[in-house]
Amino acid sequence: MSIFESMLTNEPDRRPAEQTPPTPTPGVSAPDRIARLTDRQRSYLRLVLQNRNSKEIAAATGSSHRAVDKQLLKANNILGVPTRFDAARLLAEYDGGVEPLPPANDLPSPPSTFPLPLPLPTAGAAANMLTWKQVAFWTAIISIVTPLGLTAAGMAVVTLLLLLG
8 A cells, every 4th residue: 555545544554445436416417517617627628638737737827736636626526527538528528519409399590581681792692692582572672663763864864855955
């Protein structure tokens, strides 16, 4: 038995009991548990994901390796995982958006009709990105505005001819 193991027990000749991995709090989902992590714990876990040990993490963050170990142990307990690598993997999955999602029962909402986008090609969209409702509105607008515009232009020409003529 090593000195370290004897320090973990009250009796010098007895080995420490096998530690059981922490269990997550029932009824609390993984995103909720991850939300309980502090920013420091998250940054340490991201460095663990890069296969850095406590001393390297301490040197990179300007803290002691014991403080790193303590924060990582707290993170393990919050997330309910046995090792720092499991906690780092869980955080990476959450950060990557791989969290389990409930099945989608609703179809995505249809695109809005108003405000009407321009019926011309723009830098943001191709020319054929209008819905049938938007095409119908643009057809109605053009069919009403065109005769009105031609009538106004004709009246302006007749007025100028009468004034000049």
